[in-house]
Amino acid sequence: MSAQLRNGWERLMNLRWLMPVLLIVGFGLAFAIPEYNLFNKYVQLVMMYVGINIILTVSLNLVNGYMGEFSLAHAGFMAVGAYTAALLTQKVLPMAAYPGLFPLAVLAGGLAAALLGLIVAVPSFRVRGDYLAIITLAFLMIVKSVIENIDYIGGPRGIPGIKKLTTLPWVFFWVVVTVWVIRNFVYSKYGRGVLSIREDEIASDLMSVNTRGVKFLAFTVSSFFAGIAGALFAHLLQFISPRVFDIIKTTDVLIMVYLGGIASIGGSILGATVYTVLLELLRPSTMAAMLEWLPAVVFDPLNEYFIQRLGVWRMVIMPLVLVLVMIFWPRGIMGLREFRWFVPKRDLEAHHNHNAPGESHGAPHGH
Protein backbone atom coordinates (compact mmCIF):
# COMPACT_ATOMS: atom_id res chain seq x y z
CA MET A 1 0.00 0.00 0.00
CA SER A 2 2.70 2.41 1.04
CA ALA A 3 4.73 1.41 -2.02
CA GLN A 4 1.73 2.13 -4.22
CA LEU A 5 1.25 5.45 -2.56
CA ARG A 6 4.89 6.30 -3.09
CA ASN A 7 4.67 5.20 -6.69
CA GLY A 8 1.62 7.34 -7.29
CA TRP A 9 3.37 10.28 -5.66
CA GLU A 10 6.43 9.79 -7.88
CA ARG A 11 4.25 9.73 -10.95
CA LEU A 12 2.41 12.83 -9.83
CA MET A 13 5.69 14.64 -9.30
CA ASN A 14 6.79 13.74 -12.80
CA LEU A 15 3.79 15.47 -14.32
CA ARG A 16 5.45 18.81 -14.74
CA TRP A 17 2.52 20.39 -16.59
CA LEU A 18 0.42 19.91 -13.46
CA MET A 19 2.18 22.75 -11.67
CA PRO A 20 1.09 25.58 -14.01
CA VAL A 21 -2.39 24.05 -14.13
CA LEU A 22 -2.56 24.07 -10.33
CA LEU A 23 -1.35 27.65 -10.33
CA ILE A 24 -4.12 28.78 -12.63
CA VAL A 25 -6.73 26.80 -10.69
CA GLY A 26 -5.32 28.27 -7.47
CA PHE A 27 -5.61 31.80 -8.76
CA GLY A 28 -9.12 31.13 -9.98
CA LEU A 29 -10.09 29.79 -6.56
CA ALA A 30 -8.39 32.68 -4.79
CA PHE A 31 -10.75 35.01 -6.62
CA ALA A 32 -13.80 32.77 -6.51
CA ILE A 33 -13.72 31.84 -2.82
CA PRO A 34 -14.29 35.33 -1.39
CA GLU A 35 -16.53 36.32 -4.31
CA TYR A 36 -19.01 33.47 -3.94
CA ASN A 37 -18.28 32.68 -0.29
CA LEU A 38 -17.34 29.10 -1.13
CA PHE A 39 -16.08 28.80 2.44
CA ASN A 40 -17.15 30.75 5.48
CA LYS A 41 -15.25 33.84 6.56
CA TYR A 42 -13.33 32.00 9.25
CA VAL A 43 -11.97 29.41 6.83
CA GLN A 44 -11.03 32.18 4.44
CA LEU A 45 -9.17 33.93 7.23
CA VAL A 46 -7.27 30.74 8.07
CA MET A 47 -6.38 30.32 4.40
CA MET A 48 -4.83 33.78 4.38
CA TYR A 49 -2.90 33.03 7.56
CA VAL A 50 -1.61 29.85 5.95
CA GLY A 51 -0.44 31.90 2.97
CA ILE A 52 1.32 34.49 5.11
CA ASN A 53 2.98 31.76 7.15
CA ILE A 54 4.17 30.05 3.96
CA ILE A 55 5.85 33.30 2.91
CA LEU A 56 7.49 33.60 6.34
CA THR A 57 8.60 29.98 6.44
CA VAL A 58 9.99 29.73 2.94
CA SER A 59 11.94 32.96 3.42
CA LEU A 60 13.33 31.98 6.82
CA ASN A 61 14.31 28.59 5.44
CA LEU A 62 16.68 30.31 3.03
CA VAL A 63 18.81 31.57 5.92
CA ASN A 64 18.21 29.00 8.65
CA GLY A 65 17.80 25.94 6.47
CA TYR A 66 19.73 26.29 3.24
CA MET A 67 22.47 28.47 4.67
CA GLY A 68 22.48 26.79 8.08
CA GLU A 69 22.76 30.04 10.02
CA PHE A 70 20.55 30.58 13.03
CA SER A 71 18.74 33.87 12.70
CA LEU A 72 16.04 34.89 15.18
CA ALA A 73 15.41 38.25 13.54
CA HIS A 74 12.57 37.20 11.26
CA ALA A 75 9.80 38.72 13.40
CA GLY A 76 11.81 41.96 13.42
CA PHE A 77 11.84 42.12 9.63
CA MET A 78 8.17 41.30 9.67
CA ALA A 79 7.54 44.18 12.08
CA VAL A 80 9.41 46.62 9.87
CA GLY A 81 7.39 45.52 6.86
CA ALA A 82 4.13 45.70 8.79
CA TYR A 83 4.78 49.17 10.24
CA THR A 84 6.09 50.62 6.99
CA ALA A 85 3.10 49.42 5.01
CA ALA A 86 0.57 50.33 7.69
CA LEU A 87 1.97 53.84 8.06
CA LEU A 88 1.83 54.28 4.31
CA THR A 89 -1.78 53.19 3.98
CA GLN A 90 -2.90 55.02 7.16
CA LYS A 91 -1.01 58.29 6.97
CA VAL A 92 0.81 58.81 3.69
CA LEU A 93 -0.88 57.32 0.66
CA PRO A 94 -4.29 58.64 -0.41
CA MET A 95 -5.89 55.22 -0.05
CA ALA A 96 -9.45 56.50 -0.10
CA ALA A 97 -8.99 57.92 -3.57
CA TYR A 98 -6.70 55.20 -4.90
CA PRO A 99 -7.27 51.83 -3.18
CA GLY A 100 -5.08 50.31 -5.89
CA LEU A 101 -2.02 51.67 -4.12
CA PHE A 102 -2.01 48.79 -1.64
CA PRO A 103 0.56 46.65 -3.54
CA LEU A 104 2.87 49.66 -3.49
CA ALA A 105 2.63 49.81 0.30
CA VAL A 106 3.32 46.08 0.58
CA LEU A 107 6.34 46.42 -1.71
CA ALA A 108 7.62 49.32 0.37
CA GLY A 109 7.28 47.16 3.49
CA GLY A 110 9.37 44.47 1.83
CA LEU A 111 12.03 46.93 0.71
CA ALA A 112 12.31 48.53 4.15
CA ALA A 113 12.79 45.10 5.70
CA ALA A 114 15.33 44.17 3.01
CA LEU A 115 17.37 47.26 3.85
CA LEU A 116 17.54 46.16 7.45
CA GLY A 117 18.38 42.62 6.35
CA LEU A 118 21.43 44.05 4.67
CA ILE A 119 22.60 45.37 8.04
CA VAL A 120 21.91 42.12 9.89
CA ALA A 121 23.98 40.26 7.29
CA VAL A 122 27.12 42.05 8.46
CA PRO A 123 27.55 40.29 11.83
CA SER A 124 27.05 36.97 10.05
CA PHE A 125 30.41 37.51 8.34
CA ARG A 126 32.18 36.99 11.60
CA VAL A 127 29.98 34.84 13.78
CA ARG A 128 27.93 31.72 13.32
CA GLY A 129 25.60 29.43 15.22
CA ASP A 130 24.71 30.38 18.78
CA TYR A 131 26.51 33.69 18.60
CA LEU A 132 24.65 34.82 15.51
CA ALA A 133 21.43 33.70 17.20
CA ILE A 134 22.17 36.04 20.11
CA ILE A 135 23.04 38.95 17.82
CA THR A 136 19.87 38.51 15.78
CA LEU A 137 17.87 38.20 18.99
CA ALA A 138 19.36 41.50 20.12
CA PHE A 139 18.36 42.98 16.78
CA LEU A 140 14.81 41.79 17.29
CA MET A 141 14.71 43.43 20.73
CA ILE A 142 16.08 46.67 19.31
CA VAL A 143 13.41 46.80 16.62
CA LYS A 144 10.76 46.18 19.23
CA SER A 145 11.97 48.85 21.65
CA VAL A 146 12.51 51.41 18.90
CA ILE A 147 8.90 50.96 17.83
CA GLU A 148 7.74 51.14 21.45
CA ASN A 149 9.46 54.47 21.89
CA ILE A 150 8.23 56.33 18.83
CA ASP A 151 4.99 58.05 19.72
CA TYR A 152 4.14 58.92 16.14
CA ILE A 153 3.58 55.25 15.33
CA GLY A 154 1.63 54.56 18.49
CA GLY A 155 4.43 53.45 20.77
CA PRO A 156 3.54 50.37 22.80
CA ARG A 157 -0.15 50.83 21.92
CA GLY A 158 0.51 50.11 18.26
CA ILE A 159 -1.57 51.10 15.27
CA PRO A 160 -5.28 50.28 15.49
CA GLY A 161 -7.88 50.49 12.79
CA ILE A 162 -5.73 49.52 9.81
CA LYS A 163 -7.80 49.07 6.67
CA LYS A 164 -8.49 45.49 5.73
CA LEU A 165 -6.79 45.45 2.35
CA THR A 166 -5.26 41.98 2.39
CA THR A 167 -7.37 39.68 0.28
CA LEU A 168 -7.05 36.05 -0.68
CA PRO A 169 -5.90 36.81 -4.25
CA TRP A 170 -3.17 39.11 -2.94
CA VAL A 171 -1.97 36.53 -0.45
CA PHE A 172 -1.95 33.89 -3.15
CA PHE A 173 -0.05 36.20 -5.49
CA TRP A 174 2.66 36.90 -2.92
CA VAL A 175 2.98 33.23 -1.97
CA VAL A 176 3.60 32.42 -5.63
CA VAL A 177 6.13 35.23 -6.00
CA THR A 178 7.96 34.18 -2.82
CA VAL A 179 8.14 30.52 -3.73
CA TRP A 180 9.19 31.30 -7.28
CA VAL A 181 11.93 33.79 -6.38
CA ILE A 182 13.37 31.68 -3.57
CA ARG A 183 13.26 28.59 -5.72
CA ASN A 184 15.13 30.54 -8.41
CA PHE A 185 17.63 31.66 -5.81
CA VAL A 186 18.20 28.12 -4.61
CA TYR A 187 18.80 26.78 -8.12
CA SER A 188 21.44 29.30 -9.09
CA LYS A 189 25.09 29.82 -8.27
CA TYR A 190 23.98 31.83 -5.23
CA GLY A 191 21.84 28.97 -3.99
CA ARG A 192 24.71 26.55 -4.36
CA GLY A 193 26.87 29.13 -2.61
CA VAL A 194 24.41 29.22 0.29
CA LEU A 195 24.47 25.42 0.52
CA SER A 196 28.25 25.31 0.44
CA ILE A 197 28.41 27.88 3.25
CA ARG A 198 26.28 25.56 5.35
CA GLU A 199 28.58 22.65 4.54
CA ASP A 200 31.97 24.30 5.01
CA GLU A 201 32.37 28.04 4.80
CA ILE A 202 36.14 28.11 4.35
CA ALA A 203 36.11 25.44 1.67
CA SER A 204 33.33 27.38 0.00
CA ASP A 205 35.41 30.55 -0.10
CA LEU A 206 38.32 28.52 -1.45
CA MET A 207 36.12 27.25 -4.28
CA SER A 208 35.69 30.86 -5.43
CA VAL A 209 32.33 31.49 -3.73
CA ASN A 210 32.07 35.11 -2.61
CA THR A 211 30.68 34.12 0.78
CA ARG A 212 30.02 37.66 1.93
CA GLY A 213 28.17 38.55 -1.24
CA VAL A 214 26.09 35.40 -0.97
CA LYS A 215 25.21 36.15 2.66
CA PHE A 216 24.21 39.70 1.78
CA LEU A 217 21.92 38.43 -0.94
CA ALA A 218 20.42 35.65 1.18
CA PHE A 219 19.67 37.95 4.12
CA THR A 220 18.26 40.66 1.86
CA VAL A 221 15.96 38.32 -0.04
CA SER A 222 14.87 36.54 3.13
CA SER A 223 14.06 39.74 5.00
CA PHE A 224 12.36 41.26 1.96
CA PHE A 225 9.76 38.52 1.99
CA ALA A 226 9.45 38.68 5.78
CA GLY A 227 8.59 42.36 5.27
CA ILE A 228 6.03 41.45 2.63
CA ALA A 229 4.45 38.94 5.00
CA GLY A 230 4.39 41.60 7.73
CA ALA A 231 2.65 44.07 5.45
CA LEU A 232 0.01 41.52 4.48
CA PHE A 233 -0.38 40.49 8.10
CA ALA A 234 -0.96 44.07 9.27
CA HIS A 235 -3.71 44.61 6.72
CA LEU A 236 -5.37 41.36 7.66
CA LEU A 237 -5.25 41.60 11.45
CA GLN A 238 -6.04 45.34 11.16
CA PHE A 239 -4.08 46.01 14.31
CA ILE A 240 -0.38 45.84 15.01
CA SER A 241 1.63 46.53 18.12
CA PRO A 242 5.23 45.79 19.05
CA ARG A 243 4.00 42.85 21.15
CA VAL A 244 2.79 41.04 18.05
CA PHE A 245 6.34 40.77 16.72
CA ASP A 246 8.20 39.31 19.67
CA ILE A 247 10.37 36.23 19.95
CA ILE A 248 7.26 34.02 20.06
CA LYS A 249 6.49 35.03 16.49
CA THR A 250 9.98 34.07 15.35
CA THR A 251 9.69 30.82 17.26
CA ASP A 252 6.45 30.01 15.45
CA VAL A 253 8.18 30.44 12.10
CA LEU A 254 11.18 28.41 13.26
CA ILE A 255 8.85 25.60 14.26
CA MET A 256 7.23 25.64 10.83
CA VAL A 257 10.67 25.52 9.15
CA TYR A 258 11.89 22.54 11.18
CA LEU A 259 8.54 20.78 11.07
CA GLY A 260 8.51 20.93 7.27
CA GLY A 261 12.17 20.17 6.83
CA ILE A 262 15.20 22.35 6.35
CA ALA A 263 16.48 23.12 2.87
CA SER A 264 13.18 22.22 1.25
CA ILE A 265 10.68 24.67 -0.19
CA GLY A 266 8.05 21.94 -0.41
CA GLY A 267 8.76 21.17 3.23
CA SER A 268 8.25 24.78 4.24
CA ILE A 269 4.92 24.92 2.46
CA LEU A 270 3.82 21.73 4.20
CA GLY A 271 5.21 22.80 7.57
CA ALA A 272 3.48 26.18 7.48
CA THR A 273 0.19 24.64 6.39
CA VAL A 274 0.16 21.78 8.88
CA TYR A 275 1.20 23.95 11.82
CA THR A 276 -1.23 26.78 11.10
CA VAL A 277 -4.16 24.45 10.52
CA LEU A 278 -3.37 22.37 13.61
CA LEU A 279 -3.22 25.48 15.78
CA GLU A 280 -6.61 26.56 14.45
CA LEU A 281 -8.15 23.13 14.97
CA LEU A 282 -7.13 23.28 18.59
CA ARG A 283 -9.29 26.33 19.25
CA PRO A 284 -12.31 25.57 21.43
CA SER A 285 -14.81 26.95 18.92
CA THR A 286 -13.31 25.06 15.97
CA MET A 287 -13.00 21.83 17.90
CA ALA A 288 -16.55 22.11 19.21
CA ALA A 289 -17.87 22.75 15.70
CA MET A 290 -15.96 19.72 14.42
CA LEU A 291 -17.23 17.35 17.11
CA GLU A 292 -20.86 18.52 17.18
CA TRP A 293 -22.06 15.33 15.52
CA LEU A 294 -21.10 13.26 18.57
CA PRO A 295 -24.02 12.17 20.81
CA ALA A 296 -24.62 14.49 23.72
CA VAL A 297 -23.53 11.85 26.25
CA VAL A 298 -20.05 11.93 24.80
CA PHE A 299 -19.97 15.50 23.63
CA ASP A 300 -21.04 17.25 26.82
CA PRO A 301 -18.33 15.93 29.14
CA LEU A 302 -15.77 16.19 26.37
CA ASN A 303 -16.85 19.75 25.83
CA GLU A 304 -16.72 20.64 29.48
CA TYR A 305 -13.41 19.05 30.43
CA PHE A 306 -11.44 19.22 27.21
CA ILE A 307 -12.76 21.40 24.43
CA GLN A 308 -13.51 24.46 26.54
CA ARG A 309 -10.08 24.19 28.14
CA LEU A 310 -8.22 23.90 24.85
CA GLY A 311 -6.91 27.43 25.27
CA VAL A 312 -4.57 25.97 27.87
CA TRP A 313 -4.18 22.53 26.33
CA ARG A 314 -3.25 23.95 22.95
CA MET A 315 0.12 25.02 24.27
CA VAL A 316 0.66 21.56 25.71
CA ILE A 317 -0.49 19.65 22.67
CA MET A 318 1.42 21.65 20.05
CA PRO A 319 4.83 21.32 21.69
CA LEU A 320 4.10 17.65 22.27
CA VAL A 321 3.35 17.20 18.58
CA LEU A 322 6.64 18.90 17.85
CA VAL A 323 8.61 16.69 20.20
CA LEU A 324 7.07 13.61 18.61
CA VAL A 325 7.78 14.86 15.11
CA MET A 326 11.39 15.57 16.02
CA ILE A 327 11.78 12.08 17.48
CA PHE A 328 10.22 10.22 14.57
CA TRP A 329 11.08 12.65 11.75
CA PRO A 330 14.23 14.36 12.99
CA ARG A 331 14.66 16.13 9.69
CA GLY A 332 11.08 17.30 9.40
CA ILE A 333 8.34 16.08 7.12
CA MET A 334 10.33 16.44 3.90
CA GLY A 335 13.79 15.83 5.32
CA LEU A 336 16.23 17.25 2.82
CA ARG A 337 14.07 16.25 -0.12
CA GLU A 338 12.25 18.55 -2.49
CA PHE A 339 9.11 18.44 -4.60
CA ARG A 340 10.41 17.67 -8.04
CA TRP A 341 8.08 20.26 -9.49
CA PHE A 342 10.28 22.90 -7.97
CA VAL A 343 13.53 21.56 -9.37
CA PRO A 344 14.50 22.92 -12.80
CA LYS A 345 14.50 20.21 -15.42
CA ARG A 346 18.12 20.95 -16.21
CA ASP A 347 19.11 20.12 -12.63
CA LEU A 348 17.01 16.97 -12.51
CA GLU A 349 18.52 15.58 -15.67
CA ALA A 350 22.08 16.44 -14.74
CA HIS A 351 21.67 14.64 -11.41
CA HIS A 352 20.29 11.52 -12.92
CA ASN A 353 22.41 8.52 -11.94
CA HIS A 354 22.58 5.71 -14.40
CA ASN A 355 23.16 3.20 -11.65
CA ALA A 356 21.39 5.01 -8.85
CA PRO A 357 20.57 2.57 -6.06
CA GLY A 358 17.44 4.49 -5.09
CA GLU A 359 15.77 7.79 -5.67
CA SER A 360 14.99 8.65 -2.09
CA HIS A 361 18.51 9.32 -0.93
CA GLY A 362 21.04 11.25 -2.92
CA ALA A 363 21.21 14.93 -3.56
CA PRO A 364 19.55 17.02 -0.88
CA HIS A 365 17.69 18.75 -3.60
CA GLY A 366 16.67 17.32 -6.87
CA HIS A 367 15.89 13.81 -5.63
Next chain:
Amino acid sequence: MALLTATKVRHCFGGLCAVSDFNLDLQPGDLMGIIGPNGAGKTTIFNLITGVYRATEGSIQLRGTELVGKTPHQITALRVGRTFQNIRLFRDLSVLDNVRIAHYAQANYSSLEALLHIGRYRREEQRIIENSQRLLAIFKLEHLAGETAKNLPYGLQRRLEIARALAIGPELLLLDEPAAGMNPNEIDLLMEFIQWIRTEFKLTILLIEHQMKLVMGICERIAVLDFGETLVEGPPEVIQNHPKVLEAYLGEGPVG
Protein backbone atom coordinates in the same frame (compact mmCIF):
# COMPACT_ATOMS: atom_id res chain seq x y z
CA MET B 1 58.13 35.40 -15.35
CA ALA B 2 57.66 33.43 -12.21
CA LEU B 3 54.15 32.13 -11.59
CA LEU B 4 54.32 32.28 -7.82
CA THR B 5 56.90 33.94 -5.63
CA ALA B 6 56.99 34.11 -1.88
CA THR B 7 59.45 36.48 -0.25
CA LYS B 8 60.34 36.42 3.42
CA VAL B 9 56.89 35.25 4.40
CA ARG B 10 56.28 35.11 8.11
CA HIS B 11 53.16 34.09 9.95
CA CYS B 12 52.67 33.97 13.68
CA PHE B 13 49.76 32.80 15.80
CA GLY B 14 50.20 34.90 18.92
CA GLY B 15 53.81 34.38 19.95
CA LEU B 16 54.28 31.19 17.97
CA CYS B 17 55.53 31.51 14.44
CA ALA B 18 54.35 28.67 12.23
CA VAL B 19 56.18 30.15 9.27
CA SER B 20 59.15 32.37 9.95
CA ASP B 21 61.09 32.88 6.74
CA PHE B 22 59.60 31.19 3.75
CA ASN B 23 60.78 31.82 0.21
CA LEU B 24 59.57 30.25 -2.96
CA ASP B 25 60.01 30.71 -6.66
CA LEU B 26 57.69 28.68 -8.81
CA GLN B 27 57.98 28.79 -12.59
CA PRO B 28 55.06 27.97 -14.90
CA GLY B 29 54.86 24.22 -15.43
CA ASP B 30 56.85 23.31 -12.32
CA LEU B 31 55.98 20.35 -10.19
CA MET B 32 57.36 21.07 -6.77
CA GLY B 33 57.04 19.33 -3.44
CA ILE B 34 57.15 20.66 0.10
CA ILE B 35 58.16 18.18 2.76
CA GLY B 36 58.90 18.48 6.42
CA PRO B 37 58.08 16.94 9.77
CA ASN B 38 54.70 17.39 11.37
CA GLY B 39 54.14 20.95 12.49
CA ALA B 40 56.77 22.34 10.14
CA GLY B 41 54.24 24.82 8.76
CA LYS B 42 53.46 23.19 5.44
CA THR B 43 49.69 23.51 5.49
CA THR B 44 50.04 27.02 6.92
CA ILE B 45 51.92 27.93 3.75
CA PHE B 46 49.01 26.71 1.64
CA ASN B 47 46.64 28.71 3.82
CA LEU B 48 48.81 31.79 3.36
CA ILE B 49 48.94 31.41 -0.40
CA THR B 50 45.17 30.91 -0.69
CA GLY B 51 44.30 33.74 1.69
CA VAL B 52 42.82 31.71 4.56
CA TYR B 53 45.46 33.37 6.73
CA ARG B 54 46.96 36.75 6.10
CA ALA B 55 50.75 36.72 6.28
CA THR B 56 52.11 38.75 9.20
CA GLU B 57 55.05 39.85 7.08
CA GLY B 58 56.39 39.31 3.61
CA SER B 59 54.93 39.13 0.16
CA ILE B 60 53.31 36.45 -1.98
CA GLN B 61 52.83 37.25 -5.64
CA LEU B 62 51.04 35.46 -8.42
CA ARG B 63 52.32 36.65 -11.79
CA GLY B 64 53.24 39.89 -10.10
CA THR B 65 49.89 40.38 -8.36
CA GLU B 66 50.16 40.69 -4.60
CA LEU B 67 48.07 38.04 -2.85
CA VAL B 68 48.57 39.11 0.76
CA GLY B 69 45.42 40.95 1.84
CA LYS B 70 43.15 39.33 -0.71
CA THR B 71 40.29 37.08 0.36
CA PRO B 72 40.29 33.37 -0.52
CA HIS B 73 37.67 33.71 -3.23
CA GLN B 74 39.54 36.57 -4.86
CA ILE B 75 42.71 34.49 -4.92
CA THR B 76 40.85 31.43 -6.17
CA ALA B 77 39.35 33.50 -8.96
CA LEU B 78 42.92 34.28 -10.02
CA ARG B 79 43.05 30.58 -10.88
CA VAL B 80 44.59 29.01 -7.83
CA GLY B 81 42.97 25.68 -6.92
CA ARG B 82 43.61 23.54 -3.90
CA THR B 83 42.71 20.35 -2.10
CA PHE B 84 42.83 19.69 1.63
CA GLN B 85 44.81 17.43 3.91
CA ASN B 86 41.65 16.02 5.43
CA ILE B 87 39.14 15.91 2.63
CA ARG B 88 36.81 18.89 2.76
CA LEU B 89 34.10 18.12 0.29
CA PHE B 90 30.59 19.52 0.68
CA ARG B 91 29.58 16.23 2.21
CA ASP B 92 25.81 16.47 2.09
CA LEU B 93 25.68 17.78 -1.46
CA SER B 94 25.72 15.80 -4.65
CA VAL B 95 28.89 14.97 -6.54
CA LEU B 96 27.73 17.21 -9.37
CA ASP B 97 26.98 20.14 -7.05
CA ASN B 98 30.42 19.85 -5.47
CA VAL B 99 31.92 20.51 -8.88
CA ARG B 100 29.29 23.07 -9.88
CA ILE B 101 29.92 25.18 -6.77
CA ALA B 102 33.53 25.67 -7.84
CA HIS B 103 32.23 27.43 -10.99
CA TYR B 104 30.92 30.32 -8.90
CA ALA B 105 33.43 32.92 -10.08
CA GLN B 106 33.08 31.86 -13.71
CA ALA B 107 29.28 31.93 -13.72
CA ASN B 108 28.70 35.17 -15.50
CA TYR B 109 25.27 36.35 -14.41
CA SER B 110 23.96 38.88 -11.91
CA SER B 111 21.87 38.30 -8.81
CA LEU B 112 18.81 39.73 -10.52
CA GLU B 113 19.19 37.34 -13.42
CA ALA B 114 19.53 34.52 -10.88
CA LEU B 115 16.42 35.51 -8.90
CA LEU B 116 14.27 35.74 -12.01
CA HIS B 117 15.99 33.00 -14.05
CA ILE B 118 16.35 35.36 -16.98
CA GLY B 119 19.09 36.70 -19.25
CA ARG B 120 22.41 34.96 -19.11
CA TYR B 121 21.24 32.57 -16.39
CA ARG B 122 20.12 29.69 -18.61
CA ARG B 123 23.10 29.72 -20.94
CA GLU B 124 25.58 29.96 -18.10
CA GLU B 125 23.94 27.21 -16.06
CA GLN B 126 23.94 24.95 -19.09
CA ARG B 127 27.61 25.66 -19.66
CA ILE B 128 28.43 24.93 -16.00
CA ILE B 129 26.59 21.63 -16.11
CA GLU B 130 28.37 20.62 -19.29
CA ASN B 131 31.76 21.57 -17.94
CA SER B 132 31.06 19.77 -14.66
CA GLN B 133 29.97 16.65 -16.48
CA ARG B 134 33.06 16.82 -18.67
CA LEU B 135 35.25 16.96 -15.56
CA LEU B 136 33.35 14.16 -13.86
CA ALA B 137 33.74 12.05 -16.99
CA ILE B 138 37.47 12.66 -17.07
CA PHE B 139 37.66 11.50 -13.47
CA LYS B 140 35.32 8.57 -14.12
CA LEU B 141 32.73 9.89 -11.70
CA GLU B 142 30.00 10.78 -14.17
CA HIS B 143 27.79 7.84 -13.19
CA LEU B 144 27.87 9.14 -9.59
CA ALA B 145 26.74 12.69 -10.41
CA GLY B 146 23.60 12.46 -8.27
CA GLU B 147 25.23 10.61 -5.39
CA THR B 148 25.81 12.40 -2.09
CA ALA B 149 29.51 13.12 -1.72
CA LYS B 150 29.84 11.54 1.72
CA ASN B 151 28.62 8.21 0.36
CA LEU B 152 31.60 7.86 -1.96
CA PRO B 153 34.46 5.58 -0.94
CA TYR B 154 37.54 7.36 0.33
CA GLY B 155 39.56 7.08 -2.87
CA LEU B 156 36.75 8.52 -4.97
CA GLN B 157 36.31 11.37 -2.50
CA ARG B 158 39.97 12.26 -3.03
CA ARG B 159 39.43 12.15 -6.76
CA LEU B 160 36.32 14.27 -6.55
CA GLU B 161 38.21 16.83 -4.50
CA ILE B 162 40.77 17.17 -7.29
CA ALA B 163 38.00 17.39 -9.89
CA ARG B 164 36.41 20.15 -7.83
CA ALA B 165 39.71 22.03 -7.58
CA LEU B 166 40.12 21.78 -11.35
CA ALA B 167 36.63 23.15 -11.90
CA ILE B 168 37.80 26.61 -10.94
CA GLY B 169 40.10 26.40 -13.99
CA PRO B 170 43.40 26.70 -12.13
CA GLU B 171 46.80 27.54 -13.46
CA LEU B 172 48.31 26.70 -10.11
CA LEU B 173 47.14 23.64 -8.22
CA LEU B 174 47.99 23.10 -4.56
CA LEU B 175 47.68 19.51 -3.39
CA ASP B 176 47.76 18.99 0.37
CA GLU B 177 48.89 15.42 1.09
CA PRO B 178 47.16 13.80 -1.87
CA ALA B 179 48.48 10.36 -0.91
CA ALA B 180 47.26 10.42 2.69
CA GLY B 181 45.67 7.11 3.58
CA MET B 182 46.68 5.35 0.37
CA ASN B 183 48.48 2.03 0.05
CA PRO B 184 51.65 1.70 -2.10
CA ASN B 185 49.67 0.45 -5.04
CA GLU B 186 47.30 3.39 -4.96
CA ILE B 187 50.24 5.75 -4.58
CA ASP B 188 51.70 4.43 -7.85
CA LEU B 189 48.42 5.15 -9.58
CA LEU B 190 48.22 8.57 -7.98
CA MET B 191 51.70 9.45 -9.23
CA GLU B 192 50.70 8.61 -12.76
CA PHE B 193 47.49 10.52 -12.27
CA ILE B 194 49.19 13.69 -11.06
CA GLN B 195 51.59 13.60 -14.00
CA TRP B 196 48.65 13.16 -16.31
CA ILE B 197 46.50 16.03 -15.03
CA ARG B 198 49.58 18.22 -15.09
CA THR B 199 49.95 17.85 -18.86
CA GLU B 200 46.25 17.57 -19.59
CA PHE B 201 45.31 20.76 -17.73
CA LYS B 202 48.65 22.55 -18.24
CA LEU B 203 49.12 22.96 -14.52
CA THR B 204 51.80 24.19 -12.23
CA ILE B 205 51.63 21.97 -9.16
CA LEU B 206 52.80 22.57 -5.63
CA LEU B 207 52.25 19.64 -3.33
CA ILE B 208 52.73 18.77 0.32
CA GLU B 209 53.43 15.15 1.02
CA HIS B 210 54.74 12.78 3.65
CA GLN B 211 55.04 9.81 1.33
CA MET B 212 58.67 10.01 0.19
CA LYS B 213 57.97 7.59 -2.61
CA LEU B 214 55.58 10.05 -4.23
CA VAL B 215 57.61 13.17 -3.60
CA MET B 216 60.89 11.65 -4.79
CA GLY B 217 59.13 9.97 -7.68
CA ILE B 218 57.46 12.90 -9.38
CA CYS B 219 58.65 16.23 -8.02
CA GLU B 220 61.34 18.03 -9.92
CA ARG B 221 62.18 20.24 -7.02
CA ILE B 222 61.65 19.79 -3.34
CA ALA B 223 61.69 22.26 -0.49
CA VAL B 224 62.30 20.92 2.99
CA LEU B 225 60.65 22.86 5.74
CA ASP B 226 61.35 22.76 9.44
CA PHE B 227 60.02 25.12 12.09
CA GLY B 228 58.64 27.37 9.39
CA GLU B 229 61.93 27.86 7.60
CA THR B 230 63.16 26.47 4.33
CA LEU B 231 65.93 24.08 5.34
CA VAL B 232 67.08 23.02 1.91
CA GLU B 233 65.75 23.27 -1.59
CA GLY B 234 66.78 21.26 -4.62
CA PRO B 235 66.17 18.26 -6.86
CA PRO B 236 65.21 14.92 -5.25
CA GLU B 237 68.73 13.45 -5.54
CA VAL B 238 70.16 16.26 -3.46
CA ILE B 239 67.39 16.21 -0.87
CA GLN B 240 67.46 12.47 -0.38
CA ASN B 241 70.88 12.38 1.21
CA HIS B 242 71.15 15.82 2.64
CA PRO B 243 72.38 15.64 6.24
CA LYS B 244 70.12 18.47 7.39
CA VAL B 245 67.08 16.66 6.07
CA LEU B 246 67.97 13.43 7.79
CA GLU B 247 68.51 15.36 10.96
CA ALA B 248 65.15 17.11 10.77
CA TYR B 249 63.31 13.88 10.16
CA LEU B 250 65.23 11.43 12.34
CA GLY B 251 66.80 13.63 14.99
CA GLU B 252 70.46 14.28 15.45
CA GLY B 253 73.29 12.11 16.71
CA PRO B 254 73.40 8.37 17.15
CA VAL B 255 70.66 6.73 19.08
CA GLY B 256 71.87 5.41 22.34
